[in-house]
Amino acid sequence: MGLSKLDPRTKLAWYVLMIYFSLISGSALQLSMVLLVEVVTSLILTGSLKRYKAMLVVLFLLGLQILTVQLVFCREGVLIYQWGILKIYSEAIPLAITGILKASIIVFASMRFFTSSSAQEFTLMLMKFKIPYRFAMLVGLSVRFLPIMKAEYISIVDSQRTRGLKMESAMDNLKGIFPTFLPFLYRSVRRAAETALAMELRGYGRTKTRTFTSNLALKPYDIALISGMLMVISISLVNKVLPLL
Amino acid sequence: MNEKLFRTDTKALVGSVIIGIVMLIMMQVTGRIDAILDPTLLLLNGTCWAFFTGLIVLMYRQPAGIIAGVVEAVVAMATGYSPLGFFFLFANVLGSIVYSLISSKFSMEKLSHHILSMLGAAVTGNLCVMAGLIYVFHLDWKIALLSSSLTATVGTIVAGILTKSVYGSLKKSALI
Numbered sequence: 237m238g239l240s241k242l243d244p245r246t247k248l249a250w251y252v253l254m255i256y257f258s259l260i261s262g263s264a265l266q267l268s269m270v271l272l273v274e275v276v277t278s279l280i281l282t283g284s285l286k287r288y289k290a291m292l293v294v295l296f297l298l299g300l301q302i303l304t305v306q307l308v309f310c311r312e313g314v315l316i317y318q319w320g321i322l323k324i325y326s327e328a329i330p331l332a333i334t335g336i337l338k339a340s341i342i343v344f345a346s347m348r349f350f351t352s353s354s355a356q357e358f359t360l361m362l363m364k365f366k367i368p369y370r371f372a373m374l375v376g377l378s379v380r381f382l383p384i385m386k387a388e389y390i391s392i393v394d395s396q397r398t399r400g401l402k403m404e405s406a407m408d409n410l411k412g413i414f415p416t417f418l419p420f421l422y423r424s425v426r427r428a429a430e431t432a433l434a435m436e437l438r439g440y441g442r443t444k445t446r447t448f449t450s451n452l453a454l455k456p457y458d459i460a461l462i463s464g465m466l467m468v469i470s471i472s473l474v475n476k477v478l479p480l481l
Numbered sequence: 482m483n484e485k486l487f488r489t490d491t492k493a494l495v496g497s498v499i500i501g502i503v504m505l506i507m508m509q510v511t512g513r514i515d516a517i518l519d520p521t522l523l524l525l526n527g528t529c530w531a532f533f534t535g536l537i538v539l540m541y542r543q544p545a546g547i548i549a550g551v552v553e554a555v556v557a558m559a560t561g562y563s564p565l566g567f568f569f570l571f572a573n574v575l576g577s578i579v580y581s582l583i584s585s586k587f588s589m590e591k592l593s594h595h596i597l598s599m600l601g602a603a604v605t606g607n608l609c610v611m612a613g614l615i616y617v618f619h620l621d622w623k624i625a626l627l628s629s630s631l632t633a634t635v636g637t638i639v640a641g642i643l644t645k646s647v648y649g650s651l652k653k654s655a656l657i
Contacts, residue, residue: 255567259616290560297516302618309624335618342567342617343558350559370494371544378498378552385502406517409510410525417507421647424503425540425656428496436491 242281243458244353244361249465250277254345256469258338260476264330267337274344291347299336306332355379360452370441385424392420485585488542496657497537497545501552504533508553527632531603531640532647534573538580539589539648540657546577568613576606589648596641603633603640 257270279285306328313326353361355376362372393403393416401415402408435441454462511525518525533553538546550573557566580602587594607629614625651657 305618305620305624309621311621331619335620338617346558346567347560350555370489370491371548374494374498374548374552377495378502378556381499381502382505382556385499386506389506406514409514410518413510413514417510418647420506421500421503422651422654422656424499425496425651428499429492429656431499432490432492432495435495441491 242352242461243452243454244357245364245452245454246458246461247349247352248361249462251345251349253465253469254341256472258341258345260472261338262334264333264337267334267341271337271341271344274341274348278344278348287351288344288347291343295336295340295343298339299332302335302339303329303332306335356448356450357452360448360450364452368444369446373440388423388427389416389420392416392423484542486543486581488545493541493545494548496541497548498552500533500537500540501549502556504529504537504549505553505556507533508557524632524635527603527607527636528639528643530569530572530606531576531599531636532643534576534602534606535580535584535595535599535640535644536648538577538584539644540651543578543581546581547574550574550577568610568617572606572609575609576602579605592642592645595645596637599641599644600633600637603636607633607636 254270254274258267261267261270275285278288307324308322310325310328310331311323312331313328315323316326317324355378358375359369359372362375363369393412396412396415396419397403401412403412507529508526511529512523515523515525534546534550537549541549551570554566554570554573557569580598583601584594584598587598589595589598610632611625611629614620614628615622620628
């Protein structure tokens with residue numbers, strides 16, 4: 237059974253389960269297990285992990301930041317190394333590993349959930365949660381406009397460069413924020429007004445309901461999966477409040 | 482319906498999505514500059530966040546502020562742009578609501594009104610990020626508090642001034 241066959245609500249339940257376990261797990265071993273389960277299920281359901289390549293670079297940079305901050309500021313455990321005012325304590329590295337694992341689970345689960353369904357499926361899911369279609373349909377609008385707005389920003393940067401604006405070093409980029417950002421903002425506001433007018437002229441928001449070309453329906457395996465996941469969370473919560481012997 | 486708090490016309494809804502995407506792009510740009518200039522403080526990023534949170538609420542009220550915040554956080558998570566995107570979801574939503582509640586009490590014609598509204602939003606948003614830094618990254622609470630306080634202070638002052646200036650220009654240009 238592929239990931240695309242599952243209902244978005246089942247994927248949402250899985251996402252909630254992963255976030256819950258990443259937040260309640262305290263040890264590196266538990267977190268590694270959760271991450272392993274997340275990666276293996278993703279591999280089984282999608283057959284490839286290629287799309288998460290970009291995430292690895294971001295996580296590597298984040299991991300370096302967490303490690304540096306823990307090495308410099310952590311004061312738990314015993315002192316293992318001192319060089320001037322820099323003191324490294326024994327708990328710095330375990331805490332950094334736990335932090336990196338938690339961040340990895342959250343990033344991986346978030347990326348998987350938000351890329352696992354189409355914009356229309358998310359719209360239909362929101363409508364199943366009783367959100368009016370005028371709001372639910374904004375998911376599709378944001379997916380449509382993201383590449384357009386990125387292209388617009390790049391074209392503004394290019395046109396300012398041709399007028400002589402330097403954009404080479406970090407300081408140049410800092411100085412270039414206002415000359416690029418303000419035209420981008422004003423053009424975006426104008427575009428928003430034009431798009432809204434075009435949508436209203438096509439009947440957006442005229443009636444309280446509307447029809448869609450497809451519909452969402454929970455299949456028996458979706459119900460079984462959601463029930464199972466909710467049961468796991470409930471048992472875990474009960475166990476937290478009233479620890480079993 | 483309180484007109485100073487809510488606006489649900491098509492222009493506000495579409496505007497919230499488009500300005501939410503603009504916010505995301507500018508957060509990426511400032512985030513990259515911050516990664517070189519001040520990797521642990523993220524002062525530019527924090528100021529950019531506070532500025533957009535305030536500007537969207539002033540332009541399109543609620544629920545546009547919440548929608549823009551959710552769009553920014555969700556797209557950041559889906560594209561893997563920011564590992565902190567999950568915490569931004571709460572920071573964006575709560576910061577926007579607090580800004581709305583405070584700004585609805587003022588005429589928003591004086592700089593002090595903008596600074597006060599921004600103070601509420603920046604403190605709320607940075608508290609959410611601080612909780613994330615403590616619970617997920619296991620940072621010492623004193624370090625997390627120092628980092629969040631610095632970002633909130635710079636964000637309040639700089640974004641407060643910027644919001645007043647840009648919102649004034651947008652009103653004069655009759656774009657909103």
